[in-house]
Amino acid sequence: MKSxxxxxxxxxxxxxxxxxxxxxxxxxxxxxxxxxxPAVCKRVRRVVDRLGYRAHATAMHLAQRRTGQLGLVVRxxxxxxxxxxxxxxxxxxxxxxxxxxxxxxxxxADLAVAYLGEFASGLADGVLNLVPGISVDRxxxxxxxxxxxxxxxxxxxxxxxxxxxxxxxxMMEHLWGLGHRRIALLWVxxxxxxxxxxxxxxxxxxFYAQRGQEVDERLILRLEDGEDLRPMAEAAVDMGATAxxxxxxxxxxxxxxxxxxxxxxxxxxxxxxxxxxxxIAAALVPSLTTVPFPLPDLAEKTVRALVDRIExxxxxxxxxxxxxxxxxxxxxxxxxxxxxxxx
Amino acid sequence: MKSxxxxxxxxxxxxxxxxxxxxxxxxxxxxxxxxxxPAVCKRVRRVVDRLGYRAHATAMHLAQRRTGQLGLVVRxxxxxxxxxxxxxxxxxxxxxxxxxxxxxxxxxADLAVAYLGEFASGLADGVLNLVPGISVDRxxxxxxxxxxxxxxxxxxxxxxxxxxxxxxxxMMEHLWGLGHRRIALLWVxxxxxxxxxxxxxxxxxxFYAQRGQEVDERLILRLEDGEDLRPMAEAAVDMGATAxxxxxxxxxxxxxxxxxxxxxxxxxxxxxxxxxxxxIAAALVPSLTTVPFPLPDLAEKTVRALVDRIExxxxxxxxxxxxxxxxxxxxxxxxxxxxxxxx
DNA sequence: CTGAAAGCGCTAACAT
DNA sequence: ATGTTAGCGCTTTCAG
Numbered sequence: 001m002k003s004x005x006x007x008x009x010x011x012x013x014x015x016x017x018x019x020x021x022x023x024x025x026x027x028x029x030x031x032x033x034x035x036x037x038p039a040v041c042k043r044v045r046r047v048v049d050r051l052g053y054r055a056h057a058t059a060m061h062l063a064q065r066r067t068g069q070l071g072l073v074v075r076x077x078x079x080x081x082x083x084x085x086x087x088x089x090x091x092x093x094x095x096x097x098x099x100x101x102x103x104x105x106x107x108x109a110d111l112a113v114a115y116l117g118e119f120a121s122g123l124a125d126g127v128l129n130l131v132p133g134i135s136v137d138r139x140x141x142x143x144x145x146x147x148x149x150x151x152x153x154x155x156x157x158x159x160x161x162x163x164x165x166x167x168x169x170x171m172m173e174h175l176w177g178l179g180h181r182r183i184a185l186l187w188v189x190x191x192x193x194x195x196x197x198x199x200x201x202x203x204x205x206x207f208y209a210q211r212g213q214e215v216d217e218r219l220i221l222r223l224e225d226g227e228d229l230r231p232m233a234e235a236a237v238d239m240g241a242t243a244x245x246x247x248x249x250x251x252x253x254x255x256x257x258x259x260x261x262x263x264x265x266x267x268x269x270x271x272x273x274x275x276x277x278x279x280i281a282a283a284l285v286p287s288l289t290t291v292p293f294p295l296p297d298l299a300e301k302t303v304r305a306l307v308d309r310i311e312x313x314x315x316x317x318x319x320x321x322x323x324x325x326x327x328x329x330x331x332x333x334x335x336x337x338x339x340x341x342x343x
Numbered sequence: 344m345k346s347x348x349x350x351x352x353x354x355x356x357x358x359x360x361x362x363x364x365x366x367x368x369x370x371x372x373x374x375x376x377x378x379x380x381p382a383v384c385k386r387v388r389r390v391v392d393r394l395g396y397r398a399h400a401t402a403m404h405l406a407q408r409r410t411g412q413l414g415l416v417v418r419x420x421x422x423x424x425x426x427x428x429x430x431x432x433x434x435x436x437x438x439x440x441x442x443x444x445x446x447x448x449x450x451x452a453d454l455a456v457a458y459l460g461e462f463a464s465g466l467a468d469g470v471l472n473l474v475p476g477i478s479v480d481r482x483x484x485x486x487x488x489x490x491x492x493x494x495x496x497x498x499x500x501x502x503x504x505x506x507x508x509x510x511x512x513x514m515m516e517h518l519w520g521l522g523h524r525r526i527a528l529l530w531v532x533x534x535x536x537x538x539x540x541x542x543x544x545x546x547x548x549x550f551y552a553q554r555g556q557e558v559d560e561r562l563i564l565r566l567e568d569g570e571d572l573r574p575m576a577e578a579a580v581d582m583g584a585t586a587x588x589x590x591x592x593x594x595x596x597x598x599x600x601x602x603x604x605x606x607x608x609x610x611x612x613x614x615x616x617x618x619x620x621x622x623i624a625a626a627l628v629p630s631l632t633t634v635p636f637p638l639p640d641l642a643e644k645t646v647r648a649l650v651d652r653i654e655x656x657x658x659x660x661x662x663x664x665x666x667x668x669x670x671x672x673x674x675x676x677x678x679x680x681x682x683x684x685x686x
Numbered sequence: 687c688t689g690a691a692a693g694c695g696c697t698a699a700c701a702t
Numbered sequence: 703a704t705g706t707t708a709g710c711g712c713t714t715t716c717a718g
Contacts, residue, residue: 354695355696356696366697371697376697398695399696401696402694403695406696408697
């Protein structure tokens with residue numbers, strides 16, 4: 001039952017006039033940045049409420065030379081990984097006392113750069129580049145004079161990294177420990193502009209190298225982005241693979257389906273492992289053994305590093321998060337005689 | 344190989360001084376809002392480039408009393424529907440000449456309101472509420488004096504709606520046409536604050552009512568949010584259901600899995616239908632017959648309505664988008680003798 | 687404890 | 703075609 005004035009927004013001056021004080025006082029009542037007598041304080045608040053006054057954010061930002069906002073630019077928000085990451089990012093921003101501005105660049109690098117530049121030119125106090133195709137250097141060049149960080153790049157500017165190579169090694173060890181010797185890697189290359197080799201591939205090769213074993217190149221199955229992985233899986237099994245390690249849970253899910261369709265039991269006949277711990281991973285039958293991607297930690301530490309830079313605190317050393325293993329039902333002991341069933 | 348000055352951002356005045364013109368001229372060179380002699384124009388641009396000048400967005404917004412930004416508040420970005428919707432929203436905003444600001448409110452209504460209010464107080468020219476828990480009226484009350492629209496609510500303020508009731512009816516008709524008479528509805532209630540009945544339930548009941556048939560209440564299977572649907576599915580089949588209609592593709596996917604696990608062939612023994620046309624729907628085996636949710640259209644028209652209001656154009660009439668059917672492999676003719684196989 | 691005045695960086699009348 | 707002058711709505715010295 002409120003009165004409904006045609007909603008012209010009151011300014012701080014009107015509040016001041018009605019309350020019979022200066023606008024400076026109103027400002028200080030609202031910000032608490034200097035002591036105000038209780039009487040005046042109360043009177044001002046009353047007027048603020050009655051008029052429905054809210055400070056104009058843009059004007060405040062200009063005067064304070066600070067927006068309290070962090071600008072993030074992403075390529076997409078559809079994938080479950082990005083979705084989850086963003087929610088953690090949001091939480092981290094809020095936790096640090098900032099609001100989050102999000103730009104979605106789709107596959108348009110120019111649009112990404114436009115968002116970065118926009119954020120950097122007064123909209124945000126700091127900028128976070130999450131677009132895989134935009135390099136650390138490009139992001140920095142686009143945001144002169146503003147703290148910019150790029151998320152998760154093999155570059156000193158990324159405050160925290162995840163050790164994907166070690167993660168791959170860890171999963172290999174797990175499979176090896178179960179008796180698997182011929183482990184296939186189903187691998188969709190995913191290179192940041194800053195690197196020339198995919199750490200997952202390196203981890204796989206290193207694992208065998210460390211054991212003095214020759215890598216069977218035919219077990220490294222490189223997939224294109226939308227490619228059907230069933231022929232590859234078939235080939236791997238023909239080649240004697242007893243375990244299939246996909247570099248994402250989505251791909252691993254497809255493997256499970258393929259296995260089911262072709263009458264292979266997982267993990268009795270074949271082990272399948274994934275990467276990421278996407279939401280589906282636990283829901284699949286059998287549930288998927290995987291390497292969880294430490295999203296909350298990555299988000300929190302990346303944001304904190306950005307905020308540290310904004311607020312002038314000395315940077316912490318770059319962190320390399322160690323991998324963990326989430327062992328569920330899709331991996332098991334190597335079958336007794338994998339290839340000698342024929343007779 | 345650029346020089347790297349400690350990145351203090353130049354202002355328009357410095358550009359003006361260096362170029363030997365007034366700041367007004369610089370402004371107009373950049374905005375093209377009044378004719379400038381080629382010579383001056385060129386000189387100014389040179390200085391702009393050399394100094395790396397970029398207009399301060401916040402200051403511009405304040406002076407122009409326009410930000411060119413739309414503020415959207417969502418609950419989450421994890422689900423494939425929200426993810427896809429947001430990307431369409433982003434595209435729609437850009438198409439209309441606005442940038443998109445996104446607030447993620449998680450499950451915190453206060454946070455949602457905080458974002459709405461923040462956007463409304465000068466950060467955005469218009470606000471879009473996509474948080475299911477925030478009513479049209481609450482959103483309006485939170486954003487006085489700023490155009491606010493709430494996405495997809497049964498309320499005159501929502502510029503475009505999707506006819507879920509008709510959509511349900513359409514799918515029922517499809518199943519009916521295949522011979523199914525006992526169709527079960529697996530239904531997770533999803534009520535907006537503005538409505539008291541779920542249109543999907545209404546559509547189901549109306550369908551039978553229009554055919555003068557009594558609805559068998561035992562075929563309306565109401566699920567809680569995370570609830571396992573397998574017992575329900577089992578019960579429905581026991582009750583003689585030959586088709587299962589789930590009110591989301593995710594649920595339908597679970598039905599497919601359950602059917603597979605329990606040795607029921609889809610669609611030979613049982614038809615399964617979904618709702619949404621989520622990305623997985625086409626990828627499932629069998630691919631899922633479903634009702635596509637017209638995301639691009641909804642996004643585009645909602646944004647356009649908001650922009651119309653911002654720019655003072657007269658509002659168009661509310662639109663009710665008609666449903667379509669996407670018939671794929673998961674629905675088929677009723678099996679010859681569904682329950683009389685036992686002997 | 688409070689007020690007056692000078693900006694924040696830019697745009698938009700209003701001159702010329 | 704260009705310059706001068708007021709602001710946009712707020713914060714923040716600097717006085718009192």
